[in-house]
Amino acid sequence: MSRTPQQIFESYVHAGALTRNADALAATFTEDGVFEAPLVPADADFPRRMVGREQIRSAMTAYYARTAQDGRVPNLAKSGYVLHTTADPDVFIAEIDTVFDGDGDGDGDGGEGDTTVSLVQIFRVRDGRIARLRDYFTPDLVN
Template identity: 75%
Template sequence: MSRTPQQIFESYIYAGTITRNADALAESFTEDGVFEAPLMPADAAFPRRLVGREEIRNAMAAYYEQPVKDGRTPNLEKSGYVLHTTSSPDVFIAEIDTVFDGDGEDTAVSLVQIFRIRDGKIARLRDYFAPELMS
């Protein structure tokens, strides 16, 4: 049975943002999956483009080893998202507002992700967010 966009999105967010589990994140992609953050500068710590499940696994494991900026954690009660389906059953868009708890002040991050799905896994993900939020 094929997974719904909501199931795919929620498992991706749990693997990446919530648990920072590079193995689980990589497994949400097809073997030849592509992860892109097109707005990231080439020299940023957060990867700009990764091709293939193993490259995603290795690069994200290295990224997750770095300390979290300002010790912040996502506040799921304050955060939210809307999924938008498209005319293609293999494409959906996530509009996300994440609120991070930090030292004394919350930080809000708004972003858009475009998912292309194949066989219930992510074949291509484009993640659009302000690069300075990840440095």
């Protein structure tokens, strides 16, 4: 049975942003899947382009290890998203507003208000998995 855009998106978000599980994240992609963040500078911590499930797994494992101490956890009650289907049944778009509670400066003192991060992701799927993901978010989030 084919998975819906909603199911694919929710699996991807749970594996990545919510649990930071690189193995589970890589499993949401096809074996030859491509994960791109075109706005990210080449020298950023976040990988700009990963090709293949194994590279996605290893690059995201390293990224999650480097950023484990940032203390930012999304507030699901305040965050939201809208999925848009397209004329191509294998393509959908996610508009996302992720809200992080307080401590927007990440120093652990709770000294700032909520931080909202808005982004757009374009998904191309094949056989219920992500074949290509283009993730458009502000590059200063990963510098």
